Amino acid sequence: MMFFLVLVILASCTAAPTDLTGKMFTFPQATDTARVKLLTLKNDFKAVTVCLRSFTDLRRDHTLFSLSTPSSHNDFLIFKDATNNDVELCTRDAEVDFNLDYKLSSWSSVCGTWDAASGLGQLWMDGKPSVKKFISSNSNIRGTPIILLGQEQDSHGGGFDPNQSFVGMMSDVHMWDYVLSSCEIRKYVDELNFTPGNVLNWKELDFQIVDRVLIEDKQKTCSDQLSAAHKHRQSPDMDFKMEFFVLMMLPACAAGLQDLSGKMFIFPQKTNKAHVRLTASKQDFSSVTVCHRSFTDLRRDHILFSLSTSSNSNDLLIFWDDKNKEIEPHIRDQKVEYGGQEYKLNMWHSVCTTWDSSSGLVQVWIDGQPSVRKYSSSGSSISGSTIIILGQEQDSHGGGFDINQSFVGMMSDVHMWDYVLSSCEIQKYVDELNFTPGNVLNWKALDFQIVDRVLIEEKQSSCH
Ligand SMILES: *[C@@H]1O[C@H](CO)[C@@H](O)[C@H](O)[C@H]1NC(C)=O
Numbered sequence: 386m387m388f389f390l391v392l393v394i395l396a397s398c399t400a401a402p403t404d405l406t407g408k409m410f411t412f413p414q415a416t417d418t419a420r421v422k423l424l425t426l427k428n429d430f431k432a433v434t435v436c437l438r439s440f441t442d443l444r445r446d447h448t449l450f451s452l453s454t455p456s457s458h459n460d461f462l463i464f465k466d467a468t469n470n471d472v473e474l475c476t477r478d479a480e481v482d483f484n485l486d487y488k489l490s491s492w493s494s495v496c497g498t499w500d501a502a503s504g505l506g507q508l509w510m511d512g513k514p515s516v517k518k519f520i521s522s523n524s525n526i527r528g529t530p531i532i533l534l535g536q537e538q539d540s541h542g543g544g545f546d547p548n549q550s551f552v553g554m555m556s557d558v559h560m561w562d563y564v565l566s567s568c569e570i571r572k573y574v575d576e577l578n579f580t581p582g583n584v585l586n587w588k589e590l591d592f593q594i595v596d597r598v599l600i601e602d603k604q605k606t607c608s609d610q611l612s613a614a615h616k617h618r619q620s621p622d623m624d625f626k627m628e629f630f631v632l633m634m635l636p637a638c639a640a641g642l643q644d645l646s647g648k649m650f651i652f653p654q655k656t657n658k659a660h661v662r663l664t665a666s667k668q669d670f671s672s673v674t675v676c677h678r679s680f681t682d683l684r685r686d687h688i689l690f691s692l693s694t695s696s697n698s699n700d701l702l703i704f705w706d707d708k709n710k711e712i713e714p715h716i717r718d719q720k721v722e723y724g725g726q727e728y729k730l731n732m733w734h735s736v737c738t739t740w741d742s743s744s745g746l747v748q749v750w751i752d753g754q755p756s757v758r759k760y761s762s763s764g765s766s767i768s769g770s771t772i773i774i775l776g777q778e779q780d781s782h783g784g785g786f787d788i789n790q791s792f793v794g795m796m797s798d799v800h801m802w803d804y805v806l807s808s809c810e811i812q813k814y815v816d817e818l819n820f821t822p823g824n825v826l827n828w829k830a831l832d833f834q835i836v837d838r839v840l841i842e843e844k845q846s847s848c849h
């Protein structure tokens with residue numbers, strides 16, 4: 386984190402190009418200020434290609450790439466129009482709409498091309514071409530450009546609307562002053578060797594960050610990481626030590642702890658009393674991962690995990706908001722909303738939530754699928770005496786239960802760690818393979834108390 390910060394400061398002071406290979410910009414919240422300004426010395430374009438990769442869950446309008454000149458605010462703009470559910474390409478202030486398959490909560494490669502001679506523009510979504518449409522012809526994009534990620538310009542370098550801001554992750558931004566061939570676009574999409582942008586090049590990027598935009602390592606899927614680790618023949622020493630440590634710890638403090646492997650809690654009715662209180666093995670968390678599996682048919686708001694401290698009743702809370710169809714983690718009483726998730730009723734879901742106080746970023750993994758990384762709260766830890774409850778939501782420390790937010794259904798495999806799990810560890814949890822159990826809450830050695838009607842039963846496995 387520190388290292389990246391230094392890089393960013395250097396880049397903004399000296400405008401020395403930075404190699405951002407393997408990195409991404411994270412835009413963690415909706416604002417009308419946070420942006421990245423991309424710098425180029427070119428100022429006359431008779432043709433353009435822009436390619437980028439983005440990951441968002443925004444169901445509203447948002448900008449992907451905004452280039453203005455003094456004469457034209459939308460001189461080259463790629464914009465998601467949520468009302469009409471299409472993607473707009475603007476050049477020289479003229480706009481056309483493309484009806485494209487733009488998926489939420491997954492990485493998409495977007496390339497836009499235009500040339501002044503024919504006036505034709507085209508968008509490529511994950512390597513699939515749109516029709517070519519006429520936008521504007523006969524005049525170049527000319528004049529000092531201001532190129533922004535994160536905000537859409539309604540004036541040259543300004544006029545930002547928070548309702549059009551980008552929230553999510555963005556990577557691999559390139560711009561060329563010519564139209565790429567379909568083969569070159571295919572190579573870009575497949576992350577093969579392609580000719581990097583001659584106007585903007587992700588491997589030598591001149592940029593300035595304004596407000597809260599983070600540079601982070603691009604999250605790899607677990608299989609990518611495993612093959613990379615295999616290539617480098619990394620030693621598994623670390624893992625061995627970890628497991629050994631856990632093995633040593635268990636017998637020492639085994640009194641009163643139950644191994645719930647293969648078991649589940651059943652919350653069989655709607656009440657404002659029934660709950661399970663979990664005792665954590667430690668307090669004070671500057672970062673955290675909570676994973677659990679749950680099964681419900683509730684078509685109303687409900688709680689999944691509630692941790693309060695004496696200072697914050699929602700210090701770490703995971704909540705389903707049924708009206709907005711959102712998973713809502715709360716950290717230090719700050720709520721983050723994730724819509725459009727695959728949270729179906731009447732089936733088991735694995736939900737893992739991570740947060741760390743240095744970046745303040747939250748992420749939710751549902752059945753192993755990562756969300757956007759969003760900002761909740763940074764700078765201070767979750768500290769003080771904690772009360773952790775399953776089944777009820779705490780509106781005060783250890784109480785304030787609302788029957789209409791109670792959980793009804795089954796819950797299993799609850800673990801909590803005082804660090805952020807890697808995508809590989811999360812995948813292992815989801816797949817029920819060998820993973821390092823929680824060092825704060827461990828389903829295999831759980832310290833808990835049941836209040837009112839909650840049952841422990843064998844987890845049902847389906848009959849094959
Ligand atoms: C943004 O959208 C919200 C909700 O639709 C609205 O209340 C608010 O006025 C909008 N803000 C601006 C600056 O347009």
Ligand SMILES: *[C@@H]1O[C@H](CO)[C@@H](O)[C@H](O)[C@H]1NC(C)=O
Nearest residue numbers: 655657685786787788789790
């Ligand atoms: C719970 O919801 C029901 C039905 O919507 C409502 O009648 C009742 O007042 C609610 N109870 C509380 C405690 O909010």
